[in-house]
Amino acid sequence: MTSVKVAILGFGTVGEGIFNILQEKREQFKTQLGIDLDVAKILVRDATKQRVGIANTLLTESIDEVLAVPNLDVVFEAIVGEEPAYGYLDKAIEHHVNVVTANKVMFAKFGQVLQEKAQKYGVQVGYEATTAGGVPVIKTMENILRVNDVNHVQGILNGTSNYILTQMRTEGISFETALKNAQQLGYAEADPYNDVSGQDAFKKLMILSNLAFGQQPNWDDVEVVGISAITLQQVQEADAKGQRYRHIAEVGLDEDGYIFAKIGPQLVDATHPLYSIDGVDNAVSLDTNYIGKLTLVGPGAGMYPTASVMVEDYADMLVKKPALVTI
Amino acid sequence: MTSVKVAILGFGTVGEGIFNILQEKREQFKTQLGIDLDVAKILVRDATKQRVGIANTLLTESIDEVLAVPNLDVVFEAIVGEEPAYGYLDKAIEHHVNVVTANKVMFAKFGQVLQEKAQKYGVQVGYEATTAGGVPVIKTMENILRVNDVNHVQGILNGTSNYILTQMRTEGISFETALKNAQQLGYAEADPYNDVSGQDAFKKLMILSNLAFGQQPNWDDVEVVGISAITLQQVQEADAKGQRYRHIAEVGLDEDGYIFAKIGPQLVDATHPLYSIDGVDNAVSLDTNYIGKLTLVGPGAGMYPTASVMVEDYADMLVKKPALVTI
Numbered sequence: 001m002t003s004v005k006v007a008i009l010g011f012g013t014v015g016e017g018i019f020n021i022l023q024e025k026r027e028q029f030k031t032q033l034g035i036d037l038d039v040a041k042i043l044v045r046d047a048t049k050q051r052v053g054i055a056n057t058l059l060t061e062s063i064d065e066v067l068a069v070p071n072l073d074v075v076f077e078a079i080v081g082e083e084p085a086y087g088y089l090d091k092a093i094e095h096h097v098n099v100v101t102a103n104k105v106m107f108a109k110f111g112q113v114l115q116e117k118a119q120k121y122g123v124q125v126g127y128e129a130t131t132a133g134g135v136p137v138i139k140t141m142e143n144i145l146r147v148n149d150v151n152h153v154q155g156i157l158n159g160t161s162n163y164i165l166t167q168m169r170t171e172g173i174s175f176e177t178a179l180k181n182a183q184q185l186g187y188a189e190a191d192p193y194n195d196v197s198g199q200d201a202f203k204k205l206m207i208l209s210n211l212a213f214g215q216q217p218n219w220d221d222v223e224v225v226g227i228s229a230i231t232l233q234q235v236q237e238a239d240a241k242g243q244r245y246r247h248i249a250e251v252g253l254d255e256d257g258y259i260f261a262k263i264g265p266q267l268v269d270a271t272h273p274l275y276s277i278d279g280v281d282n283a284v285s286l287d288t289n290y291i292g293k294l295t296l297v298g299p300g301a302g303m304y305p306t307a308s309v310m311v312e313d314y315a316d317m318l319v320k321k322p323a324l325v326t327i
Numbered sequence: 328m329t330s331v332k333v334a335i336l337g338f339g340t341v342g343e344g345i346f347n348i349l350q351e352k353r354e355q356f357k358t359q360l361g362i363d364l365d366v367a368k369i370l371v372r373d374a375t376k377q378r379v380g381i382a383n384t385l386l387t388e389s390i391d392e393v394l395a396v397p398n399l400d401v402v403f404e405a406i407v408g409e410e411p412a413y414g415y416l417d418k419a420i421e422h423h424v425n426v427v428t429a430n431k432v433m434f435a436k437f438g439q440v441l442q443e444k445a446q447k448y449g450v451q452v453g454y455e456a457t458t459a460g461g462v463p464v465i466k467t468m469e470n471i472l473r474v475n476d477v478n479h480v481q482g483i484l485n486g487t488s489n490y491i492l493t494q495m496r497t498e499g500i501s502f503e504t505a506l507k508n509a510q511q512l513g514y515a516e517a518d519p520y521n522d523v524s525g526q527d528a529f530k531k532l533m534i535l536s537n538l539a540f541g542q543q544p545n546w547d548d549v550e551v552v553g554i555s556a557i558t559l560q561q562v563q564e565a566d567a568k569g570q571r572y573r574h575i576a577e578v579g580l581d582e583d584g585y586i587f588a589k590i591g592p593q594l595v596d597a598t599h600p601l602y603s604i605d606g607v608d609n610a611v612s613l614d615t616n617y618i619g620k621l622t623l624v625g626p627g628a629g630m631y632p633t634a635s636v637m638v639e640d641y642a643d644m645l646v647k648k649p650a651l652v653t654i
Binding site: 021025032033134135136139140143144146147148270273275276290291292293294295296297298299302304305307308309311312315316319320 | 348352359360461462463466467470471473474475597600602603617618619620621622623624625626629631632634635636638639642643646647
């Protein structure tokens, strides 16, 4: 049996989901992968706070203490915002530790740098959870890009916006009422700016851009429009014509090979691959040269969708990299 | 530079697609993967027949001649039917050669045996192209099954049937007329039995069953119904109520943990994940325990969709298995 030491950075909803899955699946991993995944440290802001089911010795406020764990093989990062997340992952890679992140704001900006650094240090970076929640768009793209070219990516990347647009159409309510409903159901934050302004979708789109095209457009050149200006009357007029407003983030190459990206509401009809995506789901549609059009649909957020794809990121690393510490 | 010898078994549409992609991508593979993929042999029924752009020295009618190629690393099998395909792949594995297949009829029956044998001989089996054409359902399932359980699989696995049902609804034509159109467009064979009877979808479903549940139901216990009994009147009455007929293949575990499977037309409404899948597309919807419902949509057949996912199967093996012959 190979023993693998694991750390979790951040213990909010997603961090706790990772911890729970690693406990629930511990025996299965022993049998199927031949490894014992042992959570050795959890980085939190307040290590004195009691947490049900978590031994206090697991908790620390110090990244150095986390990285001092002997034979640490991976950190799962579920912190919000650029810093200290980027600094932590940068340091982890220097300690030859694999990293798995759900942090889209950090990864949109620093993903490329982290991946290059990881290659230099012989470790891997998993970031499936940064984009489209439980929808495995990153691994699908990594896989098809080995042979196919992706020419155009279109996605519904913000579940809150999609929920609001869906509610306006199906319930005949205004943007403001639909937003309040979303907040009451926990689909939208108290401050909904990032979601309804398109900024959240923008970050995710930049991550997909990097993967599909090896580059991002100049951020200042990207038109980012949210959904707050769409009226119930517009939604109903569109519906009467068999059309729907979808908040679509898209990136592609134009005829001259230049990258373009835009984010905003689009009117689509029933032939569009994103027409039927309702509620809090996310979806990504990829135009490829050999396969043609591929569309993936699933939950765009949530504790277990997000946490489980992060653990899958690490399981995938294990398959690719057999060298582990054997006790 | 590492040189890899490759063989193609069968040179119909898919075999030719593989050959073309390997030529088109040869320089890219050298740069990105550091390997030179060299097609060393192509197994055909008549090696004396001239083929444009193919040197006659590449062609052979003998599997033994194929397997005698020094340092052969993979065979791409694109033959129709159980034999001789199964015997060829069995032999290839005994020669420590990786295999990639698009042969659903063979793999539904012998997939499990081939995979076990491959494990014993330290080689890999790729079968993405057996099911749902260019839709990467096999790799997606392999990936999510490392952490998630899949409880229920529902798919539109036969593009011909879906095309016919779509045409009946959108064009107001009978099954017979829609079938004739499909035949004229090359979407249906001269003998459409396998497609419209559900037998083609059945084979693909059995492959998904094996992957999701590690088992198949007793084939004789599976109800397999095709689409030929559906009338235009039924389709139109459903449409008036906002419902659609979809030919759905499904497999899952019942409450007692027993496997069940059935294939046949189902009436679905707009909330169903397969409601909006029109034309020759295939789609698979997976119910999972952590992620929830995931749906993948894309082309269910075709020369380049099928051939490209086969080459991706092999590229994936290379990432997982670094040991190659270096010249």
